Amino acid sequence: MGSEHDPAQVFARRLRALRREHWPGVAITQAQLAKALGGDRPLSVPLVSSWESTGRPTIPPIPRIEAYAAFFATPRSLEGGTPHLLDPAEMTDEELLVKDDLLRELMRLRNNALGAGTVPAGGEAGDPGLWSFNDGRTITLVCAQLPSEMLEQMPYTDPADPDYIALYTFSDLDALFELHGHVRASNPASQVNLRTAQQLLSDDYTTHLVLLGGVDWNVATRSAVHRLDLPVKQVADWGTPDGAYFEVHEDDRSQRFAPLLEQEEDRQILREDVALFARAVNPYNHKRTVTICNGMYGSGTFGAVRATTDANFRDRNTAYIRERFGGSEAFLVVTRVVVENGAPLTPDWTLEENRHFEWAHPRR
Numbered sequence: 492m493g494s495e496h497d498p499a500q501v502f503a504r505r506l507r508a509l510r511r512e513h514w515p516g517v518a519i520t521q522a523q524l525a526k527a528l529g530g531d532r533p534l535s536v537p538l539v540s541s542w543e544s545t546g547r548p549t550i551p552p553i554p555r556i557e558a559y560a561a562f563f564a565t566p567r568s569l570e571g572g573t574p575h576l577l578d579p580a581e582m583t584d585e586e587l588l589v590k591d592d593l594l595r596e597l598m599r600l601r602n603n604a605l606g607a608g609t610v611p612a613g614g615e616a617g618d619p620g621l622w623s624f625n626d627g628r629t630i631t632l633v634c635a636q637l638p639s640e641m642l643e644q645m646p647y648t649d650p651a652d653p654d655y656i657a658l659y660t661f662s663d664l665d666a667l668f669e670l671h672g673h674v675r676a677s678n679p680a681s682q683v684n685l686r687t688a689q690q691l692l693s694d695d696y697t698t699h700l701v702l703l704g705g706v707d708w709n710v711a712t713r714s715a716v717h718r719l720d721l722p723v724k725q726v727a728d729w730g731t732p733d734g735a736y737f738e739v740h741e742d743d744r745s746q747r748f749a750p751l752l753e754q755e756e757d758r759q760i761l762r763e764d765v766a767l768f769a770r771a772v773n774p775y776n777h778k779r780t781v782t783i784c785n786g787m788y789g790s791g792t793f794g795a796v797r798a799t800t801d802a803n804f805r806d807r808n809t810a811y812i813r814e815r816f817g818g819s820e821a822f823l824v825v826t827r828v829v830v831e832n833g834a835p836l837t838p839d840w841t842l843e844e845n846r847h848f849e850w851a852h853p854r855r
Contacts, residue, residue, distance in 0.1 A: 498603035503548035505600055506559070510543070513563050519574060527574040528558045534742055550604050552741060552850060553815060556597045564590035602817055620809040621770075621799045622673055627680035628779065629698040632671060635662040635708030636687035661687060663704045663789055666796045670701065670784075673800045688712075697776035702783045704792050715781050718774040721823060722850055723767060725785065735787050737765050737825055739848045748825055748847045750787045764828040764835065765847065766791030768798060771821035786828065790835040794828030801837040808840045819851040 510519045519527075521543075525534040541549040551559075561576050562568045565586040568577060579587065624630065637660055642648040647656045661667060667685070675683050686695055688711040706713040707727040716723070722741055728734025736749035751763035766786035773779040784795040798808050816822035825848040829836045838845040 498600070499548050499550065500545055502550070502597075502600040502604040503543050503545055505597070506551075507543040509559065509563050514566055514569075517566075517569065523574045524562075527562055527568065527576055528555060529742075530576065532744060538742060548604075550601060550851075553598075553601075554849075556601055557594060560590045560594035560597060563593060598814070602814075620677070620805050621812065622670075622677040624678055624681065624699055624780065627678070629682045629684065630674055630678060630701065631684045631686055631691075631695045631698045632667060632674065632701045633686050633688055633691065633695075633703065633709070633711050634664075634667055635704045635710075635712075636660050636689050637662050638708070658685075661685075662708055663792045665789065666703050666784060666793045669793065669800055670703070670796050674701070697773070697779060699779045700773055700775075700781040702781065702785070703796070704789075705785050705787065709785075712783055712785055715774070715783060719769075719771050719781070719821060721769060721771075721821070723769075723823060723825060723848070725767070725787070727787070737767065737787070737847075739825060739850075741848075741850065746848065748827075750791070761788055761790060761830050761833075764788050764791035764794065764830060766795040766826050766828050766838075767823060768795045768826060769821070769823035771852075783823075790830050791828045794835040794838055795826060797835070797837040798826065798840060804837045804839055808838075811840045815849065816851045822849070822851040824849045 510521070510524055512518075521536045521539045525536050525539045528534055528539075538549075542551045542555075558576060561579065561582075562574070565577065565582065567586075568574055577586075579590075582590065637645075637648075642660060645659060646652075647654045648659045649655060658664065658667075671683065671685070674681075681699075684695065684698070688709050691711060700711070700715070702709060702712045702715055704712060705727060706716060706725045707729075716725070722739055724738045724740075726734065726736055726738060733749065736747045738745055738747050748765045750761060750765055752759040752761055754760075764786050767783055769783040769785075771781055773781045784792055786792040786795060797804075799805055812822070812824075824840060824846055826838045826840065827845045827847060828838055840846055
């Protein structure tokens with residue numbers, strides 16, 4: 492395929508044409524566009540330039556595509572002498588229609604630019620969704636092992652005990668129990684292994700890896716996040732009031748998303764957790780995948796799993812993932828998980844309020 496028809500370059504040329512030619516007689520500079528899209532914290536001009544590059548274009552993240560659509564939906568974005576974004580609430584019905592049409596066009600071009608998928612984001616219509624790998628290969632579900640001080644207080648966790656129960660040593664059992672049956676049903680030809688992070692063998696690392704639970708106990712999750720170089724970090728300093736949160740980085744900016752707890756008498760009640768769902772090419776075997784479901788608390792991990800298994804939400808969430816990230820080499824969603832009376836509720840990712848942050852990396 493010649494470079495003239497390369498989908499990534501087609502997308503880059505369309506972004507450049509929007510800036511230069513969208514409004515007759517008006518050419519927006521890259522500096523002006525960087526200021527408009529970034530608002531109080533302008534983007535860098537080289538970043539905007541990389542999106543328009545006809546050599547090796549960089550694919551903008553989805554929030555920037557949404558900002559492009561909003562900016563070029565109306566010439567009122569130029570009023571006042573300084574290009575800026577209008578709040579959707581300020582737009583007329585006609586401007587909103589233009590924005591939606593432009594967003595659909597840009598998302599189509601973006602998806603084409605990302606190319607054929609290397610990371611499963613759900614198979615064809617009618618398949619079981621995000622957990623169908625369609626290759627018959629081994630899948631390994633990995634939890635943390637509970638700390639020794641906790642195991643000492645629990646019955647049947649000593650391997651020498653005649654009533655020893657291995658699963659009692661696993662953390663995040665709610666998430667594991669929910670996911671195990673779903674993965675088995677979605678991949679009937681695959682061997683599905685259960686492991687704690689401490690039990691992983693060399694061969695396990697090269698399977699489809701599914702990592703449940705956070706970086707404080709699950710060393711496999713910690714290692715994978717580091718090797719994948721994801722723009723998200725879990726900070727779990729339980730000794731300070733504000734020390735448990737996810738931190739995300741994008742365009743030289745960082746944001747923190749923390750769980751919501753309320754004090755009731757002598758204890759804290761979890762009202763909202765924060766969780767990560769991520770999928771990428773397995774760094775130990777590029778023919779396999781790694782998936783991370785990870786909350787600040789167990790409720791978040793369970794909510795991240797349920798987003799892709801709950802019969803009431805999995806189809807719409809899978810459709811959302813396909814539309815947004817189909818063809819990506821890696822993608823992630825940092826999600827809000829509401830907790831009611833101790834029960835984590837399944838997040839609906841089609842609702843913006845449930846998505847704190849999302850990111851995708853195009854295929855190389």
